[in-house]
Amino acid sequence: MGQTAQIADFLETSRIIPQLIFWAESLSDLGMNLFFSLRAFLVSGLILSALGLQAQPAAPSATLTPEVVPSDETPEQHAARMKWWREARFGMFIHWGIYSVPAGVHQGKEMGPRIGEWIQHEMKIPVGEYAAYAPQFNPVKFDADAWVKLAKEAGMKYIVITSKHHDGFAMFKSAASSFNIVDATPFKRDPLKELAAACQKYGIRLGFYYSQAQDWHQPGGAARGGHWDPAQEGDMTAYLKNIVVPQVKEILTNYGPIAVLWWDTPENMTRERADLLAPLIKLQPGLITNNRLGGGYMGDTETPENRVPATGYSRDWELCMTMNDTWGFKSYDHNWKSGEQLIRQVVDTASKGGNLLLNVGPTSLGEIPGPSVERLKLVGAWMQKNSESIYGTTASPFKRLTWGRASQKPDKLYLSVFYWPKDGTLVVPMRSGAKKAYLLGAMDKPLKMAPSPQGLRLSVPASAPDPVATVIVLEGVGKVDALPPPPFTAESDGTVALECDTADLYGKGLRVEGNTRLNLTDWKNAEAYPQWEVQFDKPGTYELSVLCFVPDTQAGSEFVVTIGDQKVAGRTTATGGDFKEVALGKIRVEKTGPMPVKVTPTRIAAQEFMRLRTLTAKPVSP
Numbered sequence: 001m002g003q004t005a006q007i008a009d010f011l012e013t014s015r016i017i018p019q020l021i022f023w024a025e026s027l028s029d030l031g032m033n034l035f036f037s038l039r040a041f042l043v044s045g046l047i048l049s050a051l052g053l054q055a056q057p058a059a060p061s062a063t064l065t066p067e068v069v070p071s072d073e074t075p076e077q078h079a080a081r082m083k084w085w086r087e088a089r090f091g092m093f094i095h096w097g098i099y100s101v102p103a104g105v106h107q108g109k110e111m112g113p114r115i116g117e118w119i120q121h122e123m124k125i126p127v128g129e130y131a132a133y134a135p136q137f138n139p140v141k142f143d144a145d146a147w148v149k150l151a152k153e154a155g156m157k158y159i160v161i162t163s164k165h166h167d168g169f170a171m172f173k174s175a176a177s178s179f180n181i182v183d184a185t186p187f188k189r190d191p192l193k194e195l196a197a198a199c200q201k202y203g204i205r206l207g208f209y210y211s212q213a214q215d216w217h218q219p220g221g222a223a224r225g226g227h228w229d230p231a232q233e234g235d236m237t238a239y240l241k242n243i244v245v246p247q248v249k250e251i252l253t254n255y256g257p258i259a260v261l262w263w264d265t266p267e268n269m270t271r272e273r274a275d276l277l278a279p280l281i282k283l284q285p286g287l288i289t290n291n292r293l294g295g296g297y298m299g300d301t302e303t304p305e306n307r308v309p310a311t312g313y314s315r316d317w318e319l320c321m322t323m324n325d326t327w328g329f330k331s332y333d334h335n336w337k338s339g340e341q342l343i344r345q346v347v348d349t350a351s352k353g354g355n356l357l358l359n360v361g362p363t364s365l366g367e368i369p370g371p372s373v374e375r376l377k378l379v380g381a382w383m384q385k386n387s388e389s390i391y392g393t394t395a396s397p398f399k400r401l402t403w404g405r406a407s408q409k410p411d412k413l414y415l416s417v418f419y420w421p422k423d424g425t426l427v428v429p430m431r432s433g434a435k436k437a438y439l440l441g442a443m444d445k446p447l448k449m450a451p452s453p454q455g456l457r458l459s460v461p462a463s464a465p466d467p468v469a470t471v472i473v474l475e476g477v478g479k480v481d482a483l484p485p486p487p488f489t490a491e492s493d494g495t496v497a498l499e500c501d502t503a504d505l506y507g508k509g510l511r512v513e514g515n516t517r518l519n520l521t522d523w524k525n526a527e528a529y530p531q532w533e534v535q536f537d538k539p540g541t542y543e544l545s546v547l548c549f550v551p552d553t554q555a556g557s558e559f560v561v562t563i564g565d566q567k568v569a570g571r572t573t574a575t576g577g578d579f580k581e582v583a584l585g586k587i588r589v590e591k592t593g594p595m596p597v598k599v600t601p602t603r604i605a606a607q608e609f610m611r612l613r614t615l616t617a618k619p620v621s622p
């Protein structure tokens with residue numbers, strides 16, 4: 001397999017399965033869209049910006065008014081507050097609740113392929129019937145010390161646990177609702193108290209996930225797609241005031257230092273509703289929050305889910321990721337990612353300047369599933385040797401590397417090699433040099449270096465010291481002068497498939513958005529265009545198509561697709577309320593070699609040009 005193909009293969013296998021895509025992409029609520037608009041407003045013009053959750057297809061953000069959220073922090077204060085988090089790079093997400101009792105099976109019926117913690121919603125289980133899982137929840141094997149030690153041994157620096165998920169069940173003692181683990185289960189213990197103590201003991205920071213909007217138990221709590229039991233009906237603002245505000249106060253005051261508050265799915269969270277919750281953040285000095293409160297609040301972090309965009313984000317971000325295909329425990333989900341994939345995911349995320357929040361879904365007995373433990377130990381063994389290349393690093397200076405990933409610290413580069421060179425020479429695409437190169441942990445055995453037009457050539461051992469990811473350190477690199485990345489190449493059948501998040505974006509406003517499936521958005525400016533550098537090896541005719549979304553009201557824009565010096569003009573048509581593959585016609589490519597491929601609007605009919613996901617050029621048989 002070629003190196004490019006290997007990388008593509010890795011990226012492909014590290015993507016999540018369609019059912020997760022379904023949930024993640026249906027986060028279309030006012031709060032989120034307002035947030036998108038706000039962010040678009042703030043970051044317009046930044047080429048590499050990309051962003052968290054989005055609807056499929058999302059309402060055009062032009063219809064919403066951006067708002068600037070007042071900040072009472074200076075950039076220095078912000079950097080100081082984010083410092084530990086930026087250095088941490090790796091944390092544990094824990095989805096645990098009474099959904100681990102049915103574990104994907106209710107009354108003998110499997111819930112299907114969707115995520116386990118959504119069982120009540122998926123099977124439309126009435127409130128009372130679902131609540132009957134509480135007395136069956138007795139996690140006698142729960143051992144806070146063991147969980148925290150496991151996280152620590154894996155190299156994780158923080159834990160974020162579901163204090164209340166969408167089912168409304170509080171995993172802590174709450175005076176606001178007796179639907180909590182202490183009052184409603186035979187267990188009677190408060191696991192968050194025990195975790196807080198264990199985190200203190202082992203020097204791990206603790207964060208709480210809290211589902212503020214969706215609550216399928218409390219009257220007035222939101223439910224995506226609507227309620228299914230009259231018991232759920234009620235006033236959402238009253239629910240926020242009577243349940244959420246007191247509970248968030250409880251979790252932010254009763255558990256010692258809390259490092260992160262992780263909001264989720266801001267269904268129906270207007271600005272007014274979010275304003276009830278935002279002030280609570282002040283209850284914990286230094287608290288870090290994510291971008292999912294709703295109501296236009298940006299929080300501190302972007303939260304891509306189960307897929308990281310090709311080049312990262314323009315502000316702090318944290319990729320949350322499942323180890324199999326569910327967050328909450330599901331008895332029949334055995335689709336585990338391999339240890340190799342997970343290690344490479346830690347590396348990949350750090351190389352793009354983000355944190356990885358890797359999920360475990362404990363059982364109803366309180367145990368982290370064996371396959372998760374095994375994998376965390378593998379990651380931990382790798383981190384034991386190589387964490388220097390992860391903690392406290394910043395994003396790679398290289399846009400793409402054919403053989404792996406890179407991260408950096410001042411004057412140092414860490415090269416994580418996934419695909420070891422067969423000829424004993426690793427070419428680092430940089431014009432600048434380094435004072436010293438060595439395998440991490442073998443500083444006394446410097447590797448030979450030689451400059452070349454393709455970059456710095458390193459003489460490396462004949463076989464990979466670590467076939468998953470070998471780290472090479474370059475010291476004394478100063479400011480790295482990176483060479484442009486290699487062009488994209490065709491697949492084995494000659495098809496060139498160009499994903500939106502791998503394009504260079506030019507012009508104001510145009511940016512990547514999305515969670516597990518990305519698209520270009522805010523394409524309101526006819527000067528804006530995506531461009532890819534593609535290697536064409538032989539002349540030929542190609543059938544062009546785009547996977548895109550064009551709402552009925554925005555059809556009729558004119559555009560040109562260019563490959564080298566060849567052009568095809570077209571006009572957009574409505575895609576019928578969803579993303580659709582649209583044929584654009586044929587183009588003849590006579591020349592060979594690397595050449596730019598771009599899509600340029602020449603006239604935008606209304607609001608936005610299109611939301612483009614993929615541009616494909618398929619060779620036409622002669």
Ligand code: FHN
Nearest residue numbers: 023024117264265305320327
């Ligand atoms: O609906 C939830 C899901 O259950 C899970 O908690 C994830 C984790 O990020 N968040 C929501 C989907 O985006």
